[in-house]
Amino acid sequence: xxxxxxxxxxxxxxxxxxxxxxSDLADAGTVAxxxxxxxxxxxxxxxxxxxxxxxxxxxxxxxxxxxxxNPDRLAAVAAEMRVLGASYVDFTTADLDNTASHPExxxxxxxxxxxxxxxxxxxxxxxxxxxxxxxxDEAAHILHTNFIAPASLLTWLANYCAQxxxxxxxxxxxxxxxxxxxxxxxxxxxxxxxxxxxxxxRNRIDREGVRVITIKPGPVKTAMTQxxxxxxxxxxxxxxxxxxVKAIDKGQDELYVPGIWxxxxxxxxxxxxxVFKKLNL
Amino acid sequence: MLPLHWQxxxxxxxxxxxxxxxxxxxxxxxxDVCLLEDGLLLQTTAMNxxxxxxxxxxxxxxxxxxxxxxxxxxxxxxxxxxxxTPGTKYVTLGGAxxxxxxxxxxxxxxxxxxxxxxxxxxxxxxxxxxxSPTDNPNYxxxxxxxLGLTGVISWAQVRLKPIVSRLIDYQGIQFHxxxxxxxxxxxxxxxxxxxxxxxxxxxxxNFIRGIFMQGDHSKVPAPLKPSAKPKLVxxxxxPGFALNRLSVSSFNALYFHKQIKKRQTKLQDYExxxxxxxxxxxxxxxxxxSGLLQFQYAIPWEHARxxxxxxxxxxxxxxxxxxxxxxxAFGDVPSPGLMSFPKPGITLALDFxxxxxxxxxxxxxxxxMTREFGGRLYPAxxxxxxxxQFKLFYPQWEQLQRYKxxxxxxxxxxRVISQEGDR
Numbered sequence: 016x017x018x019x020x021x022x023x024x025x026x027x028x029x030x031x032x033x034x035x036x037x038s039d040l041a042d043a044g045t046v047a048x049x050x051x052x053x054x055x056x057x058x059x060x061x062x063x064x065x066x067x068x069x070x071x072x073x074x075x076x077x078x079x080x081x082x083x084x085n086p087d088r089l090a091a092v093a094a095e096m097r098v099l100g101a102s103y104v105d106f107t108t109a110d111l112d113n114t115a116s117h118p119e120x121x122x123x124x125x126x127x128x129x130x131x132x133x134x135x136x137x138x139x140x141x142x143x144x145x146x147x148x149x150x151x152d153e154a155a156h157i158l159h160t161n162f163i164a165p166a167s168l169l170t171w172l173a174n175y176c177a178q179x180x181x182x183x184x185x186x187x188x189x190x191x192x193x194x195x196x197x198x199x200x201x202x203x204x205x206x207x208x209x210x211x212x213x214x215x216x217r218n219r220i221d222r223e224g225v226r227v228i229t230i231k232p233g234p235v236k237t238a239m240t241q242x243x244x245x246x247x248x249x250x251x252x253x254x255x256x257x258x259x260v261k262a263i264d265k266g267q268d269e270l271y272v273p274g275i276w277x278x279x280x281x282x283x284x285x286x287x288x289x290v291f292k293k294l295n296l
Numbered sequence: 297m298l299p300l301h302w303q304x305x306x307x308x309x310x311x312x313x314x315x316x317x318x319x320x321x322x323x324x325x326x327x328d329v330c331l332l333e334d335g336l337l338l339q340t341t342a343m344n345x346x347x348x349x350x351x352x353x354x355x356x357x358x359x360x361x362x363x364x365x366x367x368x369x370x371x372x373x374x375x376x377x378x379x380x381t382p383g384t385k386y387v388t389l390g391g392a393x394x395x396x397x398x399x400x401x402x403x404x405x406x407x408x409x410x411x412x413x414x415x416x417x418x419x420x421x422x423x424x425x426x427x428s429p430t431d432n433p434n435y436x437x438x439x440x441x442x443l444g445l446t447g448v449i450s451w452a453q454v455r456l457k458p459i460v461s462r463l464i465d466y467q468g469i470q471f472h473x474x475x476x477x478x479x480x481x482x483x484x485x486x487x488x489x490x491x492x493x494x495x496x497x498x499x500x501x502n503f504i505r506g507i508f509m510q511g512d513h514s515k516v517p518a519p520l521k522p523s524a525k526p527k528l529v530x531x532x533x534x535p536g537f538a539l540n541r542l543s544v545s546s547f548n549a550l551y552f553h554k555q556i557k558k559r560q561t562k563l564q565d566y567e568x569x570x571x572x573x574x575x576x577x578x579x580x581x582x583x584x585x586s587g588l589l590q591f592q593y594a595i596p597w598e599h600a601r602x603x604x605x606x607x608x609x610x611x612x613x614x615x616x617x618x619x620x621x622x623x624x625a626f627g628d629v630p631s632p633g634l635m636s637f638p639k640p641g642i643t644l645a646l647d648f649x650x651x652x653x654x655x656x657x658x659x660x661x662x663x664x665m666t667r668e669f670g671g672r673l674y675p676a677x678x679x680x681x682x683x684x685q686f687k688l689f690y691p692q693w694e695q696l697q698r699y700k701x702x703x704x705x706x707x708x709x710x711r712v713i714s715q716e717g718d719r
Contacts, residue, residue: 063301087304091359095345098370238301238342 052102053077054128056121058111058168059138061088063237064187066095067256068135073101080124081106103128111138112160114167121171133263134172136165136186141239147201154201161205166212173220173227180224185263186213190231190271193280196296217268226266230259233276297337303359303450307420307703309338316705317420319448321361321388325395326590326647327679328707329443335705338448340390346370347451354456355413360390360449365574367456373520376456377513377566379411383622385571390449395676396441396633400489400511400570403627407636408454409440410629415452420703424450429632438699440633443675445700445709461518464489464511464569468560470552472505474605480508481625488512489569492623495552496646497545499612504605506623507555511569523567544619551619589655589679591662592637592645594626595671600642603669607662611646614658618646634692637674645677656680675708686712 055072059065060081069079073096081096083089086108093106105127109120125131142157169184176182191199192206210229217227234240236249243249250273262270271277286294298309300319310317316335323330331337340361348357354376356367364378365385371377382397391397396409405411414428417435425447427436439446471477477492484490487510494506568575580588595603604623611618621644628640648655659680666673672689673681687693693713705714 085302085304088302091303091345091347094347098346098349238299241299241301 053132054080054130055133055135056080056082056124056128056131057135057137058082059136059187060106061085061092062137062139062187063239063252064232064235064255064259065135065137066092067252068137068260069096070099070253071256071260073097073099073104076100076102078103078128079105080128082109082111082120082124084108084110111164111168114164117164117167118171121168121175125175131172131175131182133183133185134168134176135263136168136184138164139187139189139239141199142202144199144201157201158205158208161202162208162212165209169212169216173216173225176225177220177223183226183228183263183266184216185226185228185230185259187230187232188213190233190276190280192231194283194291198296228263228267229269230262231269231271231276231280233271233273233279297339299339299342300361300448301342303343303416303418305343306338306418306448306450307422310336310420310703316703318704318706319360319390319444321391322363322386324384324387325391326588326677327675328711329395329675329678330391331707332705333707333710340388340448343450344388348453349374354458355453356456357451357453358389359451360388360393360415362389363387364389364392369522371456372459372462373522375458375460375520377459379455379457380405380408381570383571384574386574389452389454390444393440393449393452394442394444396631396636397676398626398638400491400624402629402638403485403490403625404488404629406627406629407441407631407633407638409631409633409636411455412440412632413453413455415439416450417447418450419447420701435699437632437634438696440631441635441637442633442696442699443635443706443708445696445704445706447701447704459513459520461514461516462520462566463514463516463518463563464566465514466509466511466562466564466569468555469508469510470505470555470558471508472502474504474601477504477506477508477623478601478625484508484510490624493551494608494621494623494644495545495548496608496611496618496621497548499609503612504608505552506621507552511564513566514563547619584649586650588647589650589659590645590647590677591659592643592674592677593662593666593671594637594639594641594643594674595666595669596639596641598641599669599671603665603671604642604644606669607644607665610661610665611658614654616648616651616655616658618648620647621645635675635690635696637672637676639672641671645674678708681712683712 055077057065057069057079060069061083072079079096079101081089081093089106089108093104096104109116138160140157140160143153147154147157165186172184176184188210189206191203192210195203213227213229221227232255234249235252235255236246237252240246240249255272258272300306313336316332317338318332318335319338319340320330321340342361343359344362344366345359347359351374356371364381364387367378368385380399380401382399392408393412396407398407414426417425417427417439425432425435427439429436435446439449469480471480490510492506492508494504498505624643626638626640626643663673663681663685667685667688
């Protein structure tokens with residue numbers, strides 16, 4: 016159990032200080048604004064990329080509802096968002112693998128936020144490719160967390176937003192979904208499924224006024240990738256988050272981040288299969 | 297090196313690990329207190345969340361891996377500053393506590409530990425100890441200046457101090473000789489920040505000449521903007537011969553005479569006042585591949601004058617160049633820390649490029665002189681003191697050993713305690 020304490024300060028009485036975050040936050044190009052805070056639901060809020068995005072949103076004074084599995088970690092992230100200046104922070108622990116719980120969970124979150132402007136889906140696991148090659152249980156777990164669970168959440172959220180002709184659904188997929196490779200094709204296929212789901216969903220509800228954003232990060236330096244080879248050269252999570260936050264503001268359809276990955280994956284996608292199958296990627 | 301991302305990661309990360317471990321922040325200590333050969337380093341810098349801030353009292357709670365730079369980025373625009381800051385902002389909160397660091401306001405504010413109201417210490421057996429002057433007071437005292445050996449600090453609360461401006465009301469005063477330095481020290485007792493740069497290459501009538509630098513936070517309200525990021529980067533190591541007796545004594549003469557007047561007064565941003573070297577990332581590359589060695593003593597008032605004169609003549613005589621020589625009087629605010637380094641008297645910090653035979657010999661000589669004058673050395677800046685000297689400087693080490701976590705150790709501790717014991 017964490018012994019971390021809730022200090023007595025009442026954050027709601029603090030004057031809004033939109034630009035006064037850390038210098039990393041200043042880099043995001045966030046500006047003082049007079050618009051009402053955005054109501055943002057973050058699913059998988061303790062993931063490295065999600066937390067970095069939340070810091071930028073909190074510094075701008077947005078309202079946040081955070082969902083993650085581990086209560087101590089979630090409490091630490093929520094505390095941080097309050098300190099950084101979020102207008103409103105609420106959270107609940109949940110195992111998002113449990114799709115049956117989604118409708119009630121989402122309704123509760125939207126009720127707490129009094130509406131919804133952005134749903135940000137950052138749940139996912141890297142999984143163990145080697146294990147998944149031998150054990151379907153591991154493969155099924157990866158596919159479930161990275162594809163089935165987001166599909167369930169998106170089905171509910173898409174209908175909610177389409178009915179109201181408003182909202183943004185921003186979802187973390189991955190460059191790994193652009194082409195299956197032997198080093199991580201189970202993870203890759205879960206993300207490929209997710210990217211295809213999002214493309215179709217966008218095609219269906221963009222015309223209803225709902226933005227669907229497919230975010231494809233390359234390798235980013237976070238807790239998830241800490242055991243991976245060469246992670247010292249991975250992208251900086253704060254820079255990645257700043258790009259994502261901007262893309263969500265703009266309602267961009269698809270985002271490769273860092274941008275170089277659009278080119279890299281473009282090349283990887285055009286390699287003929289008879290050559291590709293012999294490569295060690 | 298294994299990163300800690302969450303407060304709950306320790307001690308679970310030790311599962312299946314044999315041998316010692318040590319939590320480290322940015323690893324900016326000059327010696328081996330932040331190193332561990334044949335062991336696991338747990339890097340805390342990803343565990344850096346702000347957890348609470350009270351704008352009324354300035355009490356800030358954060359995870360231990362947050363850097364002082366990150367705290368300043370948050371606090372300055374909100375009208376608060378660090379209660380004590382070292383000469384770089386690139387150290388972590390946990391490291392500041394573990395080394396019980398001091399700054400230019402030691403004579404008024406004491407050490408960093410004087411402003412740490414509470415923290416949580418996680419032991420390798422999983423116990424989470426809430427520590428404050430009244431709650432687990434022995435662990436509180438042993439951990440402040442405890443060199444990271446008592447457990448892993450997961451979060452800490454520190455009392456920030458209010459400011460109304462980024463600016464420092466600065467005055468630089470030239471002095472010649474130790475007595476002028478001591479006079480200036482007495483005259484500036486009410487000024488918050490004081491520190492002196494000394495030219496240690498000059499002898500004769502220029503012996504112990506320097507610039508006495510003093511400052512207070514400006515009381516005139518001014519915009520509290522966040523700091524810009526450093527732009528200068530020293531991209532590669534200078535060749536070893538770049539810093540020699542001639543280049544350093546020329547630098548020292550220039551630096552002394554850069555200030556033409558005896559007294560110079562100006563308003564200066566806090567960044568260049570506190571962190572002149574932070575403006576150049578990787579400034580240490582100036583010392584070439586072999587690096588630099590730091591040396592810092594504190595000698596109590598009783599022998600402070602004669603000790604400082606004797607040691608500075610030894611340094612001047614040696615011809616080993618040093619251009620970052622810093623002289624300061626410590627005050628008498630007692631630290632809550634068991635192993636805290638400062639004590640009332642004079643402290644001198646020097647750095648030298650490493651030239652194995654010569655600089656090691658000089659260091660050993662200076663350490664011995666420090667002992668003779670009743671002083672002690674600073675573990676955070678040491679790579680040379682012997683176990684015998686350490687135990688003499690810090691007889692309370694046996695108490696620290698009682699509160700030490702059995703799973704944690706450092707190269708420093710192995711050097712001065714464990715190996716000595718094996719002999």
